[in-house]
Amino acid sequence: MSNNVKKMRRAPTQKRSRERVENILKAACDLISASGSDTMKMGELAEKAGVSIGSLYQYFPDKASIIHALAQRYNEESQHCIDEALAEVATERDLITAFDQLIDTYYDLFLAEPVICDIWTGTQADKTLRDMELEVSRANAQLLTRAILRIRHNDGDASTFAARCLLIMYTGEATMRLAISVPASEGREIISSYKRMVRRELSEML
Amino acid sequence: MSNNVKKMRRAPTQKRSRERVENILKAACDLISASGSDTMKMGELAEKAGVSIGSLYQYFPDKASIIHALAQRYNEESQHCIDEALAEVATERDLITAFDQLIDTYYDLFLAEPVICDIWTGTQADKTLRDMELEVSRANAQLLTRAILRIRHNDGDASTFAARCLLIMYTGEATMRLAISVPASEGREIISSYKRMVRRELSEML
DNA sequence: TAAAAATATGAATAATCCTCACATTTGCTA
DNA sequence: TAGCAAATGTGAGGATTATTCATATTTTTA
Numbered sequence: 001m002s003n004n005v006k007k008m009r010r011a012p013t014q015k016r017s018r019e020r021v022e023n024i025l026k027a028a029c030d031l032i033s034a035s036g037s038d039t040m041k042m043g044e045l046a047e048k049a050g051v052s053i054g055s056l057y058q059y060f061p062d063k064a065s066i067i068h069a070l071a072q073r074y075n076e077e078s079q080h081c082i083d084e085a086l087a088e089v090a091t092e093r094d095l096i097t098a099f100d101q102l103i104d105t106y107y108d109l110f111l112a113e114p115v116i117c118d119i120w121t122g123t124q125a126d127k128t129l130r131d132m133e134l135e136v137s138r139a140n141a142q143l144l145t146r147a148i149l150r151i152r153h154n155d156g157d158a159s160t161f162a163a164r165c166l167l168i169m170y171t172g173e174a175t176m177r178l179a180i181s182v183p184a185s186e187g188r189e190i191i192s193s194y195k196r197m198v199r200r201e202l203s204e205m206l
Numbered sequence: 207m208s209n210n211v212k213k214m215r216r217a218p219t220q221k222r223s224r225e226r227v228e229n230i231l232k233a234a235c236d237l238i239s240a241s242g243s244d245t246m247k248m249g250e251l252a253e254k255a256g257v258s259i260g261s262l263y264q265y266f267p268d269k270a271s272i273i274h275a276l277a278q279r280y281n282e283e284s285q286h287c288i289d290e291a292l293a294e295v296a297t298e299r300d301l302i303t304a305f306d307q308l309i310d311t312y313y314d315l316f317l318a319e320p321v322i323c324d325i326w327t328g329t330q331a332d333k334t335l336r337d338m339e340l341e342v343s344r345a346n347a348q349l350l351t352r353a354i355l356r357i358r359h360n361d362g363d364a365s366t367f368a369a370r371c372l373l374i375m376y377t378g379e380a381t382m383r384l385a386i387s388v389p390a391s392e393g394r395e396i397i398s399s400y401k402r403m404v405r406r407e408l409s410e411m412l
Numbered sequence: 413t414a415a416a417a418a419t420a421t422g423a424a425t426a427a428t429c430c431t432c433a434c435a436t437t438t439g440c441t442a
Numbered sequence: 443t444a445g446c447a448a449a450t451g452t453g454a455g456g457a458t459t460a461t462t463c464a465t466a467t468t469t470t471t472a
Contacts, residue, residue: 017449017450017451020450020451036333041427041428041429042428042429042430043428043429051451051452052451052452052453053429053430053452053453054430054431054432054450054451054452054453055450055451055452056430057429057430057431058449058450058451061430062429062430063429063430127242130387134384134387134388137384159391159392159395160395160398160399162392162395163392163395163396163398163399164399166384166396167381167384167396167399167400167403170380170381170384171377171380171381171384173380174376174377174379174380175373175376175377178340178343178372178373178376178377181336181340182340185365186365186368186369189365189366189368189369190369190372190373192366192369193366193369193370193373194373197373197403197407200406201403223418223419223420226419226420247458247459247460248459248460248461249459249460257420257421258420258421258422259421259422259460259461260419260420260421260422260461260462260463261419261420261421262461263460263461263462264418264419264420267461268460268461269460269461
């Protein structure tokens with residue numbers, strides 16, 4: 001798997017600087033939540049994080065890399081969440097239930113932190129974030145694939161199988177974005193519809 | 207339906223200026239295809255379109271509005287395409303077939319003009335494009351809803367029904383982005399998987 | 413054909429990212 | 443603890459690029 005995220009300019013070794021990096025990311029999160037990543041100015045960010053502009057560039061080579069760092073942090077959280085949910089499934093019923101719950105958890109996460117959405121849909125001078133989203137979906141699809149393989153009693157074409165898992169995961173991200181962009185009651189309907197769709201898809205793959 | 211697209215600064219009335227606007231949009235399309243909307247510089251665009259920088263601002267209030275104009279143009283094309291495909295369906299079999307073909311047509315469109323993808327995933331200083339995507343999906347979902355209502359022999363809950371149509375359309379856009387981001391053979395698998403998913407979804411709604 | 417309206421121009425302005433030469437703090441060793 | 447090296451912090455200023463606007467040119471109108 002390629003690493004699309006630009007490295008930090010300097011790895012913070014002292015406690016002081018680790019805290020600073022945390023402050024910067026936290027502040028970035030707040031500012032992006034408030035008005036999107038394009039609107040966030042480096043000056044603002046420095047002020048909000050209580051550091052100088054120069055300090056931002058001690059740790060991040062450019063503005064995009066700050067967004068990427070937030071995105072990666074979310075990716076890891078998300079992947080861990082999926083891994084945990086699917087690790088123990090042993091039967092078809094388990095899988096369906098686990099995935100159902102996973103969707104709810106994910107939805108709650110997006111509702112609680114709409115900044116996740118902003119990050120994925122905000123500015124990028126390059127295609128890095130798009131690539132990251134694909135990589136995350138691939139990784140997640142792989143987790144799903146493994147879970148299914150453990151309990152599967154149906155052997156279709158392998159590439160078709162992979163494509164279906166990827167589709168489920170990628171459209172899952174899109175569904176979350178959709179669900180939090182609409183009124184809550186409609187959002188819940190959308191989540192239910194997605195669940196139903198996935199349930200049928202999984203059943204058919206098993 | 208709200209209108210998120212910033213109005214042109216001046217509506218071109220003379221033939222000369224209408225042509226200019228066309229040139230500008232065409233050039234923007236090319237430049238964005240080549241390297242994304244963030245990389246496109248207003249100076250470059252002016253040169254490529256054979257006009258001065260000032261002329262760009264005669265018709266477009268800012269850079270974002272040029273992207274929005276392209277997006278809106280695509281939206282109209284897309285909506286027309288869907289409307290046409292679904293206008294005549296009278297039976298369940300018709301609908302399934304029509305939607306199947308629609309997905310192929312859409313996929314070909316995205317393959318032929320990856321600029322569409324760039325526009326939807328590229329820069330936005332504001333949330334306008336995100337809102338536009340939602341509006342388009344809603345409009346498209348409505349077209350689907352109408353088609354289904356004409357042939358339906360199943361009455362479930364209305365809001366659930368609307369949510370399912372919206373989900374189909376919104377994840378459809380996402381699926382197209384996914385399909386053109388991966389190798390062609392994988393893309394085709396993804397398109398097939400999406401078709402299968404939609405087919406089942408539609409059958410269940412009828 | 414002359415005046416008015418529309419359109420075109422690009423140097424100048426403004427906004428914003430990012431650099432870098434220098435200042436301060438921390439960790440380490442004698 | 444003093445003193446030095448390494449790490450970290452700073453913000454004015456350089457660089458890039460979107461946007462404006464006073465002026466010039468072209469088209470339409472009467």
